[in-house]
Amino acid sequence: SYELTQPPSVSVSPGQTARITCSGDALPKKYAYWYQQKSDQAPVLVMYEDSKRPSGIPERFSGSSSGTMATLTISGAQVEDEADYYCYSTDSSGNPPFGGGTKLTVL
Amino acid sequence: EVQLVESGGGLVQPGGSLKLSCAASGFTFSDSAIHWVRQASGKGLEWVGRIRSKPSGHATAYAASVKARFTISRDDSKNTAFLQMNGLKTEDTAVYYCTRHLLGDDRVFDYWGQGTLVTVSS
Secondary structure: OOOOEOOOEEEEOOOOOEEEEEEOOOOOOOOOEEEEEOOOOOOEEEEEOOOEOOOOOOOOEEEEEEOOEEEEEEOOOOHHHOEEEEEEOOOOOOOOOEOOOEEEEEO | OOEEEEEOOEEEOOOOOEEEEEEEEOOOHHHEEEEEEEEOOOOOEEEEEEEOOHHHOOOEEEOOOOOOOEEEEEEHHHOEEEEEEOOOOHHHOEEEEEEEEEOOOOOOOOOEOOOEEEEEOO
């Protein structure tokens, strides 16, 4: 079955750049999407089609994809960015998994 | 304002059944695919299945872990999608979210419900 692999955790100090990666064999051909989930809340879309930011998402959030890896970058991470982040994509069969999630700590 | 509201969660014994609802408002429901995503306590997001929009023939697809036990349906006249869960197992215990993907929109899962908790236990 198709899998998307994320690091379990990323930790940065406030104001630093946080980079969260997502690797998957289909990513060269399929878009990646990113969701932020804060404690006890529903997920929120923060990036779509690799690098497009939905309205209302701060400009410090950006995305990129190269080869089999997509990256969500938070430039100048804030304490309020502390959350779990999940990537999502589909494989060539259209099976849509989520990555395992990355816990971002900002302190 | 776009809203998705899940309901129907609760406590059920292993082997039992439960039907969840996802009531939508604020957008053209029939033009949207509805996906169900679940999250066990302390775990990550798991895609459960989806039903496509009316223009896409209401096609359904399911994760291997729930195939043949879960069925997704919808009533576009009531702006509501359903997740019928049969043969429930303890490992189905999770918060169940519904989320949408509007036909022709690049933003996948741009709105989510607040989730409903399903507990499978004897």
